[in-house]
Amino acid sequence: MGPTRRTDLLLLLVTLVLVAIGLVMLYSTSAVLAQDRYDDSLYFLKRQMAWAGLGLLALWGMRCLPYRVQRRLILPAVLGTFMALALVLLPLFGKEVGGAQRWLRFGPLTIQPSEVAKYVLVLYVARTVGQNQERLTSFAYVFLPCVLMTALFSLLVFAQPDLGTAIILASAVGLQLVMAGVPWRYLGYTVLAGLPGLYWGLVHVRFRLGRLLVFLNPASDPQGGGYQAIQASLALGQGGFFGIGLGQSHQKLFYLPEAHTDFIFAVIGEELGLLGTVGLVCLFLLLLWRILRIAVACGEPFGTSLGLGVFGLLSVQIVINLSVVLGLLPTKGSPLPLISLGGSNLLVSLMAIGTMLNMAESQNGFTWK
Secondary structure, three states: OOOOOOOOHHHHHHHHHHHHHHHHHHHHHHHHHHHHHHOOOOHHHHHHHHHHHHHHHHHHHHHHOOHHHHHHHHHHHHHHHHHHHHHOOOOOOEEEEOOEEEEEEEOOEEEOHHHHHHHHHHHHHHHHHHHOHHHOOOHHHHHHHHHHHHHHHHHHHHOOOOHHHHHHHHHHHHHHHHHHOOOHHHHHHHHHHHHHHHHHHHHOOHHHHHHHHHHHOHHHOOOOOOHHHHHHHHHHHHHOOOOOOOOOOOOOOOOOOOOOOOOHHHHHHHHHHHHHHHHHHHHHHHHHHHHHHHHHHHOOHHHHHHHHHHHHHHHHHHHHHHHHHOOOOOOOOOOOOOOOOOHHHHHHHHHHHHHHHHHHHHOOOOOOO
16 A cells, blocks of 8 residues: 555645635625625625635635646646736726726626736746756746746736736746756846836836835825825734734724725734734744745655745735835735635635645655644
8 A cells, every 4th residue: 555645734724714715804894894894894704705615615625636746737728828918908808997908707706817817927937947956056947938938928917907917927926936956146136127018117107206206205105105105004903912803903994995895914913913913924934834844845856846826926025015115115005815805816725735745745755733
């Protein structure tokens, strides 16, 4: 008999705990808004629970699907994602919300192709790295194809417009490549080459330039561009060490915009205090540690690179969201994985974690201890 294969129970448990915390905090932050807007305090919770159900089914499916099979699905996945990113820009197919066209509607569901693009791009980079282990230092065989694919996806996302997600795509791929052993200098040259475009995207688009200037001094526009940052700081400050109590937040009562999405961490700080926020960060660190451990222990180039990509993708999103809420980065719509309202992000995050569970099981003798 061969060695027993066990799922990484700790990774699975931490994931389920984070999803549960997300649902609880989503109801806490959105009930009043949902009642006012839709006459149903459970409106947002029911939507997120439906996506969580789909996500957990996807997690289980990816956990049962050998991760190596995904290598053969990369070409159709890339083509399908490219078509989806292009279709979302067309008024006939794309759904516009708040001046941005980022969603495709499928009956009662809307999906955000840029979220799917994150995982597909990680897959593409993993295959490229896995096929060229002897040429990792080659600019032409490894780095250039990955950069070109990232640039293609990022430009389509940027056109929605969504500069933040484009930056997440580029950052996650850059981290994945460097961790896989691609020379740092290639990444440095690429960043330098992209600075003029980034400068143009920031300075020559009025709302982005205003957002950047207000970030440097939120008090200069307390009722405008600095409003969210100020309200987030107030929420975190009011929480103290133990918080004011679950469901007792004042800032979620139409003071803090996007309290149930991008700024949910601020309400967690207000209701559960420093103790709650530190606990949540520790859960995220545990999640990322398990993913990194599985990736390193894989011992197979494609699997290791894919695991590093999942680690980079989740860590970049977590760091950016927390940095925005804490006032360390300009305000940008970026969900907190597994916690914020956002069906597409939740689904893709759970799919990625399902892949890591399968990778853990594929390692002979791997246990959760």
